Amino acid sequence: MDVVGILITVVVVTILVTIILAIVTYIAYKLRLAREPARAEDDPDTLRYFVRYDAPSAGGSTLRQLDGDIAAMEGNASQA
């Protein structure tokens, strides 16, 4: 094979290999996306790992509610 023939082979093989590699890389990129977990903030109503805490609306703060719970627990303990 002469030099021109070798160069033609190199060019054609390079073009085809580049196109194939680009397609494979693109598919790999897409498959990687498929394996990533969806971000939680995409949908604020659907939390994947945590339960949303809603503070009590009436009767003051959460702290006051906790004070009441502790007092009740202490009362139970003294009765026991």
Place this chain on the structure above:
Amino acid sequence: MSRPRESIWQSLAVVFVTLGLIVAFIVWAILAGPATQIVIVRFVVITLVIFLTILFLRYFALLWFAYLGHAERNMLGMRELRELPPVSILVPAYNEGLVLERALTSLMQVEYPEYEVLVVDDGSSDDTLEIAARWEGQRGSGTFRVITKPNGGKASALNAGIAHSRHPLIMCMDADSYLEPRTLLHAARHFSDPAVGGVAGNVKVENRDRLITRLQALEYIEGLNMPRRAQGFVAAVNIVPGPVGLFRREALEEIGGYDMDTFAEDADLTLKIMAAGWRVEYEDQAIAWSEAPVTWRDLTQQRYRWTRGILQALRKRKGIFLRPFPDFPLWISTVQLGFEALVWPAMNVLAHLFFAIVAILFGAGEFILYWIILLTLLDLVAALVTVSMEEESLGLVPLALIYRFVFILFLDVVKMFATMEELFGLSMGWGKLQRLNEAAT
């Protein structure tokens, strides 16, 4: 931005349908009768001649206007500003803890009389906010401030930054980039012309230790900055790049800041500014160094987002394509953006594929070889001219040998699929790139 899982399979379907159509066409062309084959070959040859003509015209027009812009700047010098207006530098950051420190260090070294740096933490889950908070206060001639907000994307972070900034000029940059000390001085001078609404800076690839990043370094010089320099000559730069862009506050306020409906907020904003009648110029000495993707997959992800983002920005302004007048620079700039995002990649891929197949099936290899040699010579000349203009390393020039029929071909395949997905309206996500901060390590 939501990313429904099923869109992945739709994307793969687009890939396989495209490949199937190409293979079916090739098989049909091979099996068709001689008369049909002659028609096919004529059609393809005419298409390729048009493609080649456009390619040469585009190259020479860009080179010529880029040269004019370069010569104008060197011979006439830059406009001088009697007084340098203060500048607000916005640094939107989402999980940029690894690279933010370096960006802020570069901003401390900026040579400019008065500026403020406003870091906008976009609801990061890493230590971005803590790092930024350590920088608050007066540093040199710059004042550093930090604001934080729930995650909403880069455009929303920049809008928050614009709302909280104080100065008449606003520079937008990326947290993974860093500026040369005199970048602001060079860019701010353009605003002596009251019609200038924005100035695009010169983005350079910093991590050049691999073949893929060296090819991107050449691409930034030859493929991105050369067109920008040419467009700058007619004050119609169509993309003020995210890593370094200086804007007049009045222009940003007039257009209502960044829209949040595209993935290429920089292209979208630039087109909005131009459509509002402002001039957009290019400043090659306003340099920002940026970390380029180091894997082919990350590069694919980046270019996929760029392509679809640009198409989304163009789709919003379809009307401009039909109105070359009265704003001809806006029209030509928009048409060029559309051509290079929509038409060019597909033409380039199909042309290469056609040549390879013709060489294999019909033994027309010499024709292909001369075509490739001609284009490679053109790329070598363009690389030499543009690398010299930017006073960059001549070591990048030999990469032009594989620039077109390996690197650009690879990118054009990605762009072609991204374009098809955008045309089919498939959903997409931002796809944050992995930071390596290689310069610091």
